[in-house]
Each structure stands twice: as structure tokens, then as C-alpha cells.
Amino acid sequence: MKKDLIFIIGSSGHAKVIIDIVEKEGKYEIAGLIDSYKNKGEETLGYKIIGTEKDLPQLLASFPGASIIIAIGDNWIRHLVKEKITAIAPELKFASTIHPSAQIAKNVKIGKGVVIMAGAIVNSESTIGDFTIINTKAAIDHDGTMMRFSSLAPGVTAGGNVTIGEFSAISIGASIKHNISIGNHAVIGAGSIVLNNCNNNVIMYGVPAKEIRNREVGERYL
Ligand SMILES: CC(C)(COP(=O)(O)OP(=O)(O)OC[C@H]1O[C@@H](n2cnc3c(N)ncnc32)[C@H](O)[C@@H]1OP(=O)(O)O)[C@@H](O)C(=O)NCCC(=O)NCCS
Structure with a gap:
């Protein structure tokens, strides 16, 4: 074909x-x-x-x-x-592209321009917005939401009912407890454990993660 x-x-x-x-x-x-x-x-x-x-x-x-x-x-x-x-x-x-080793569960909605990498897991009834990235071995559990242009770095673990706001980046190896909401234009630092909601336009990191400072829209984080 x-x-x-x-x-x-x-x-x-x-x-x-x-x-x-x-x-x-x-x-x-x-x-x-x-x-x-x-x-x-x-x-x-x-x-x-x-x-x-x-x-x-x-x-x-x-x-x-x-x-x-x-x-x-x-x-x-x-x-x-x-x-x-x-x-x-x-x-x-x-177009969107999904590595064949990624696990996409039942009733998952995936938008356009999405990239889902090797070993990623998107669990049941999650919504993956347009132009998002789910990196290598990152997981978002049931009923998760990734809003447009957000991203999960390699090895991120997000529990059930987690929402990631638009343009927000969850950095390498961070974990987010279930039912947590991350605002828009936020960055969660590498290796963080997020136990509380995160506001719009902030950088949060640490174990447990704390709000460190505000960030401008478009500020570099990679
Ligand atoms: C959150 C982040 C953007 C912060 O960057 P920054 O504001 O430039 O911070 P700096 O590197 O200047 O570090 C400032 C201080 O915070 C500490 N810090 C930075 N990120 C931290 C984190 N995730 N956890 C704990 N401490 C951290 C630094 O060690 C430094 O401490 P010091 O002043 O005692 O030396 C960055 O750490 C990060 O996580 N980037 C994303 C990396 C990533 O995911 N890469 C893979 C993409 S595929």
C-alpha cells in the first residue's frame, strides 16, 4: 500500500x-x-x-x-x-505519530501534531491535546488531560486525573500525584515530586515540589 x-x-x-x-x-x-x-x-x-x-x-x-x-x-x-x-x-x-511500543488504552483521544515516543503509556479516557509531546517512557494515567503544546519529558509519571495546562513542560523524571492540576505555561523541574497543584506561569521543583519563581511566556527551559 x-x-x-x-x-x-x-x-x-x-x-x-x-x-x-x-x-x-x-x-x-x-x-x-x-x-x-x-x-x-x-x-x-x-x-x-x-x-x-x-x-x-x-x-x-x-x-x-x-x-x-x-x-x-x-x-x-x-x-x-x-x-x-x-x-x-x-x-x-x-500528522501525529505514535511509536508502536507505546501503550494507548481505551477511549483515549489524541489530537493533531502529537508525538508519542517509545515505551510511553497513555491510560484509559485520557485526552492528549494538539501538538503535545509524550517522550520516551513517560506515562499519563487514566482520565489525564494534556492541553495543547504541553509536554512530558522522558520518564515522567503522572497519576490518574492529572491535568497539564497548555504550553507547560514536565521535566525529565518528574512524578505528579493523582488529581493534580498543572497550570498553563508552567515548568515542573527535573526529578520533582508534585503533591500540590501548580499555578499558571511558574517554575516549581523539588521533593516535594515547591513554587520557585514566576516565568515569562516563552522563557527557555531546555
Ligand atoms: C526547572 C529548570 C528549567 C530550572 O532551570 P533554571 O531556572 O535555569 O535553574 P538553574 O539551572 O539556574 O538552577 C538554579 C538552582 O536551582 C537548582 N535546581 C534547578 N532545577 C532543579 C530541580 N529540578 N530540582 C532541584 N533543584 C533544582 C539548581 O541546582 C540550582 O541550585 P544552586 O543555586 O544551589 O546551584 C531546569 O532545572 C529543568 O528541569 N529543565 C528541564 C530539563 C529536562 O527536562 N530536560 C529533558 C528534556 S527532553
Whole structure:
């Protein structure tokens, strides 16, 4: 069966992981990588950079029906790139990709532009919003919600009924108790144990996690 074509925006380490997922999932054929900061013809894992974001209308004309995955790990930058490329090519379709070793339980809703990596677990009746990332071996338990452009770093464990607000990042190895709500634009630091709700626009970390300081929208955390 002929596979649908896909362009990957970005060619960094995160793109390398996404290339592996797309290949293993076997649903899409990668038509090429799009990167505005590298030269055309440079390669990542055997796939060439075939243009910049500005080339998208022409590339879509050459590869009609192709979809896009944005391979950018930072939640706010991924959003800015999504806005930019949608302005350049409003007809863009965004694909989601799920590693075959991920466990997706019953009645899970998964939006567009989502990346779910190897060994991840999304338990029953969870809702995974558009453009979110669930990294390697991260787990969100039953009735969880990830709002748009949020992310779970590798090894995160979120209990049942946890909500992660939009643009919020849960850093590597953090654990979140059941029934906890994390606000929008928040960052939970690496290795934290979160036992209390987290407000909007704050950095929280530690064991148990405490609110450390406020953060601006878009402040770097990676
Ligand atoms: C939360 C985070 C953004 C804080 O970054 P920051 O504000 O730049 O903090 P700094 O690195 O300047 O550290 C400031 C202090 O806080 C401490 N600190 C930072 N993060 C901490 C954490 N998660 N737990 C405990 N202490 C922490 C530092 O040790 C340092 O202490 P010191 O002043 O006694 O030396 C960062 O620690 C983090 O977790 N980033 C995400 C990493 C990640 O998930 N990577 C994988 C992505 S796939």
C-alpha cells in the first residue's frame, strides 16, 4: 500500500527520534526535512534537508497531500513555528505519530501534531491535546488531560486525573500525584515530586515540589 507523505520540520536530536518513530510506525513516508538554519542537501539519519519554511507552498505543490510534523522540542517555539508555517501555507495538514511500543488504552483521544515516543503509556479516557509531546517512557494515567503544546519529558509519571495546562513542560523524571492540576505555561523541574497543584506561569521543583519563581511566556527551559 502506498504510504502518505510527510515533511518533518527540524533536523535536530528531537527530529532524529521522530524519524525513528515514523519509520517504525510505517504509516508515512518521509519526503524530506525542512530546516531554515541548515543548508539544503545536509542529511539527518539518511533524510535530506529539502528546503526552508518559505519553500513550503512549492513543496506542497510538488508533493500534494503531504502532511507535516513539527520536530521542535520547546513548547513555545513549536507553537511559533506552527503559527509561522500556517501563515505561509494555510492548507497544511498536521500528522501525529505514535511509536508502536507505546501503550494507548481505551477511549483515549489524541489530537493533531502529537508525538508519542517509545515505551510511553497513555491510560484509559485520557485526552492528549494538539501538538503535545509524550517522550520516551513517560506515562499519563487514566482520565489525564494534556492541553495543547504541553509536554512530558522522558520518564515522567503522572497519576490518574492529572491535568497539564497548555504550553507547560514536565521535566525529565518528574512524578505528579493523582488529581493534580498543572497550570498553563508552567515548568515542573527535573526529578520533582508534585503533591500540590501548580499555578499558571511558574517554575516549581523539588521533593516535594515547591513554587520557585514566576516565568515569562516563552522563557527557555531546555
Ligand atoms: C526547572 C529548570 C528549567 C530550572 O532551570 P533554571 O531556572 O535555569 O535553574 P538553574 O539551572 O539556574 O538552577 C538554579 C538552582 O536551582 C537548582 N535546581 C534547578 N532545577 C532543579 C530541580 N529540578 N530540582 C532541584 N533543584 C533544582 C539548581 O541546582 C540550582 O541550585 P544552586 O543555586 O544551589 O546551584 C531546569 O532545572 C529543568 O528541569 N529543565 C528541564 C530539563 C529536562 O527536562 N530536560 C529533558 C528534556 S527532553
